[in-house]
Amino acid sequence: MSTPGGGGDLAARQAELVAALVAGGPLPPGFAPAPVDAARRALLRKRAGDVARHWPLLAAGLGDAWPATFAGWADGRPTNGSLRDGWDLARELHRRGELPPLGAEELAVREAASRYDGATPPRPRRLPALARAGGAVAVRLAGRVRLLRPARR
Structure with missing residues (x-):
C-alpha cells in the first residue's frame, strides 16, 4: 500500500534524474555516477x-x-x-x-x-x-x- 505523498517523492526523484541526464543537474542521491x-x-x-x-x-x-x-x-x-x-x-x-x-x-x-x-x-x-x-x-x-x-x- 502506498503512503500519501509517496508518488510526489517518486516524481521528484524522477525529475532529478531527468535533470541530471539532459539538463546538467546534479546526480541524485542513490544513483551510481x-x-x-x-x-x-x-x-x-x-x-x-x-x-x-x-x-x-x-x-x-x-x-x-x-x-x-x-x-x-x-x-x-x-x-x-x-x-x-x-x-x-x-x-x-x-x-x-x-x-x-x-x-x-x-x-x-x-x-x-x-x-x-x-x-x-x-x-x-x-x-x-x-x-x-x-x-x-x-x-x-x-x-x-x-x-x-x-x-x-
Whole structure:
C-alpha cells in the first residue's frame, strides 16, 4: 500500500534524474555516477543524430567534429527540439566565427524562410526577407527561398 505523498517523492526523484541526464543537474542521491554518465552520453549522441537530420548541412560542414561540437554545446542544456537546437547551435557557431560554409548556407536559408527569436517555435515568414550568415546570402520572395550567394569556402 502506498503512503500519501509517496508518488510526489517518486516524481521528484524522477525529475532529478531527468535533470541530471539532459539538463546538467546534479546526480541524485542513490544513483551510481558511471551508469548515469553513460546514459547521459548516449542521450547526447541520440540528440546529435536527431539534430543532424534537421540540419544536415551544418552536421556535414563540421564533419568528424560534429559529435564533439554538438555534445560540447548541448551538454547541460535541455532540448528545445531538434530543429531549434540546431538553429541555436548554428547561431552560436556563427557568433563565435566557427560556422562552416555549409552551415552558413543552411542558416541563411532558414533565417530567410522563418522567424525564430530563440525562445518560441519558428514561424514561416510571410513577407520578403533577406538573411546573411557567414558570407552566405538567402532571400525569400513570392513564397520561395533562394540562396543568392554561397558562403566562402
